[in-house]
Amino acid sequence: MVGAGISTPSGIPDFRSPGSGLYDNLQQYNLPYAEAIFEINYFHHTPEPFFALAKELYPGNYQPNATHYFVRLLQDKGQLLRMYTQNIDGLERMAGISPSKLVEAHGTFSMATCTVCRREYPGEDLRADVMSSAVPKCPACKGVIKPNIVFFGEELPQNFFLYLADFPLADLLIVMGTSLEVEPFASLAGVVRSSVPRLLINRDPVGPFAGRALRHNDVVELGDVVGGVRKLTDALGWTQELEALMAADRGKNHKSETANEE
Numbered sequence: 001m002v003g004a005g006i007s008t009p010s011g012i013p014d015f016r017s018p019g020s021g022l023y024d025n026l027q028q029y030n031l032p033y034a035e036a037i038f039e040i041n042y043f044h045h046t047p048e049p050f051f052a053l054a055k056e057l058y059p060g061n062y063q064p065n066a067t068h069y070f071v072r073l074l075q076d077k078g079q080l081l082r083m084y085t086q087n088i089d090g091l092e093r094m095a096g097i098s099p100s101k102l103v104e105a106h107g108t109f110s111m112a113t114c115t116v117c118r119r120e121y122p123g124e125d126l127r128a129d130v131m132s133s134a135v136p137k138c139p140a141c142k143g144v145i146k147p148n149i150v151f152f153g154e155e156l157p158q159n160f161f162l163y164l165a166d167f168p169l170a171d172l173l174i175v176m177g178t179s180l181e182v183e184p185f186a187s188l189a190g191v192v193r194s195s196v197p198r199l200l201i202n203r204d205p206v207g208p209f210a211g212r213a214l215r216h217n218d219v220v221e222l223g224d225v226v227g228g229v230r231k232l233t234d235a236l237g238w239t240q241e242l243e244a245l246m247a248a249d250r251g252k253n254h255k256s257e258t259a260n261e262e
């Protein structure tokens with residue numbers, strides 16, 4: 001289970017933090033409050049602030065870090081049952097995590113849906129509009145197309161409910177970079193069997209890892225998330241593999257950037 005704390009080392013800005021470029025950028029829209037950006041009724045009459053955020057977070061602006069590639073290694077070694085993420089930056093997919101191994105609990109920019117006729121479009125179809133700060137419109141009905149990000153009051157993605165089968169099957173739960181404050185995501189940590197070790201790699205003790213709910217087999221590694229992941233990778237003897245994987249992907253991403261310039 002992962003949250004925003006695994007993406008801040010990649011430079012993903014927190015749009016709620018004054019002083020971050022994104023927050024300042026959103027000020028011009030006079031949002032009644034920051035969360036309005038994810039409210040469907042607000043979006044229906046004023047989609048521009050959400051698309052300003054979309055422009056910033058659209059896949060391609062940021063690169064995955066060691067945390068994402070550590071999960072990719074778990075996948076490559078057949079050790080990953082599923083990755084549950086609260087993040088909407090798409091860095092898991094960029095790091096090569098297979099969509100079938102991924103539950104993007106708060107949605108994804110990889111797909112989009114017309115708010116009027118419900119036709120679905122690949123996120124790439126919207127890229128040109130998003131990047132030129134235009135609100136993407138449905139070619140079929142001219143309705144606004146909304147990326148499949150889960151707004152307040154919207155249903156979670158269907159595959160979120162895989163947790164009902166996944167969590168009882170897990171034999172290790174790793175929780176990284178999340179405040180475990182947003183439900184229903186936050187409660188998942190309590191769904192694994194009590195015999196299953198749970199490892200928290202996080203800046204602060206959170207959720208069941210804070211206070212009296214701690215289990216005898218819980219392990220808590222506090223501090224910088226990337227530092228904690230590197231420590232674990234070291235202990236597993238996977239550091240060289242992780243470095244090789246990251247270097248290979250940096251080369252790949254660089255090549256595609258060069259290709260775009262051509």
Ligand SMILES: [Zn+2]
Nearest residue numbers: 114117138141
């Ligand atoms: Zn439509």
